[in-house]
Amino acid sequence: MATLYEGYTLCGLVPAQNLSHSGIQGIEAERxxxxxxxxxxxxxxxxxxxSDQKPLSSWTVKQGQTLTCSAVYNSQTKEYVAVSDSKVIRIWKEEDVLLDKAFKATVSSDVWRVHCVLGGNPVVLFQRGAVRLLDSLLSAPQQPIEEVxxxxxxxxxxxxxxxxxxxxVIFTTEQKGDNFLYLQRLNPNTLQxxxxxxxxxxxxxxxxxASYRDKHIRLLYLYPNGHVYQSVVSVRGLGADEGAQALPLPRSLLLGLPVGEGLLEAASALVLDEAHVAVVGVPHPSAGAGKDFLCIWNTNFQTLQAGKEMAGKIYGQAKVPCPSSCWVLMEDCMTLLWGYSNKLFIPHGKNLSIIPYECPKSSLASALGKLKQAKTEESKAPASVPSWNSILHGEKAQPSRTMETRKTRTNRKTQSAPSLTIDRVLELIETAPVEEVQKEVEGLLSRSDILDLQPSVGQLASTLVSRSLADPAFYTPSxxxxxxxxxxxxxxxCPDLVLLALERKDYFLCQLCLQFFPDIPEVVTCACLKAFISMPDVDAEKVSLGPDSVSFMETLIAGGHGQVGLQNGFSPATFNEDRTDALSGGGTVIKTRAEDKEKTSTPPEQICPVGLHKAVLLNEVLQTAYSDTFLLPHLKDLSSQxxxxxxxxxxxxxxxxSQDAFPQMNGLRSPSLTQIMxxxxLMLDAHFTVLVMTPEAKSLLLNLHSFVKSQVRLVSELGKIEGSLQELNKMKVKKEVGKYSIEVIELF
Structure with a gap:
């Protein structure tokens, strides 16, 4: 899923006197x-x-002059280009100190914007729609400019x-309530x-x-009613000029954003990739009114992927003769949002903030659930469940076979009679006794002439489950x-397989299904959790489970405390401090002698509150894929106990x-720290009211609060370390170093 990371401030803002404009006219990528x-x-x-969050250079025009469009950087000449007072084009280099002494040229018509893409030539767009390459305009600055x-x-x-x-050059216009899109191609010059x-x-x-993808220009636009539309134009379909004739532009609705009561006054949407859109100024679906959020929406699945509350005001701007945003302009107000290199730039309150983001490739699993992270070599093997392309488009399925063991090969060589066909085995399952069914199914699975195993396995499992549900005396666990x-x-x-395993208390089969099934519904996951947590430890110890998961829990329970220092963002010292803060609300706490003695004493040994095998089964639930939205309602069915x-x-x-040095050992199946948190x-969200009213849960809630705080603190510190390591990686290593040298590296 898309992610918004912790932001940081690039610079402070000096808002305009009317407080409707942030004071930022534009942000452009540089070298x-x-x-x-x-x-x-x-x-x-x-x-x-x-990365340094500091200015390298700054240039200012004289008092009385005004910059009327944002400056751009020409990577070919390593020069900056801006326009002052609508008609004066200014060009300068980084080493220039005074703009007044740099190159200036006055043109004959008012300029709307100067655009420059990386590696391209600067282009000047005039307010009346004419377009000129900067070089050709500077050769004759006073050349007549036509009105388009x-x-x-x-x-x-x-x-x-x-x-x-x-x-x-792409620009939109408005005339008496009608909106138009212009596409100006350069060399050859054509306008559509x-x-x-x-x-x-x-x-x-x-x-x-606007964005370009698959030989099409895609225009994205947001209306005050929350509708986000997309219009697509093929770049190869642009013909000669059509004069004043305007072709109809079809559109498709990508998103219907929640706007609450009334209409949006100031909002903007920015394309991030083919499936994600960043939106600011639109109410968060689950937040109250009066809060400003930056959100990322998935347009393929109509889902909110990430949201971040922005402190302070999200600015708008009153309509002015010369607009000033490279992304967004509205008739009455404007919201600013820029995006470069997986970073969003947004002015709010008194700061211009940078919010890093990440948008993984869009898929149904990432939009609705959490993908399983395979850890063991066995789970990394490619699954033979057919892809959606095979189902939808009829692609020829690749034959999949199970791994042959030496015993299987020996049995197959020594078979004296030919095995039954799949249809015959299916008929046999409906009437034959358990021993005969097991023998024939195992023989069928060991054969090498079964080219398409997927349908056969599904038919066999469904038939076995159906008979087991109808006949209580029939069951084939192996x-x-x-x-x-x-x-x-x-x-x-085979949707009834897990429920059948729970009904027959075949917890080993439940464990296998949780490990190998990627699409277990949340209601079934909660049914497994309820069955596991309510099972007596005596009964759980009688169950045979996977050796890897059992070995992990045996090692974890038998292990000592390990180091007392800070590990995984947690230490006993910080735990006590956080717990004290939570109890006191940040104020002074009068501690008794017993409390002080308890704090300074060695922490007691942690005892697992459940049995070994029950813990193994609970670990499987922790590692199951789920969606928060679908899981939370079913978690409410659990009792407070x-x-x-x-x-x-x-x-x-x-x-x-946090305390031991051996969790998540290689080769052993175990939940991750992220899954635990x-x-x-999830449990706190589903049962917070009940837990607050439960006296025995008070200390537990305080402890869990400190755990969450330590993880937040850890992630924050890791983010700082990541930024420092990235800067070190960018530094060029000197090839020749003298016999004696001192190098100072500052980490911020």
């Missing part, structure tokens, strides 16, 4: 992903190094894109005009964003376990992971 050029709304241009737009038509937004080795479909009367787009081990079976193929016991076990795991949060 690489670590440098940006920030233009304020009046007179200054500043070059920042993003109609009398009452005005530009609302523009950008520059390189597609098919061609430069395109499109008319956007009308929304509800009186509604105009709040924001625009055969069902062998079918699951083929990895050609999933829950969707089981909830407290489960949380105590999660606390035990966390303390062991996720389940802690």
């Amino acid at each position: 690489d992903s670590d440098h940006v050029v920030v233009t304020d709304s009046t007179r200054s241009v500043t070059l920042y190094k993003v 737009l109609a009398q009452e038509e005005a530009i609302r937004w523009s950008t520059n894109i390189v597609a098919e080795s061609q430069q395109f 005009r499109y008319r956007l479909e009308r929304e509800e009367p009186g509604l105009s787009p709040l924001s625009f964003s 055969t069902l376990a062998q079918l699951v081990h083929t990895q050609s079976l999933c829950h969707s193929v 089981h909830v407290v016991l489960f949380l105590q076990y999660l606390q035990f795991l966390y303390l062991k992971y 996720d389940w802690v949060c």
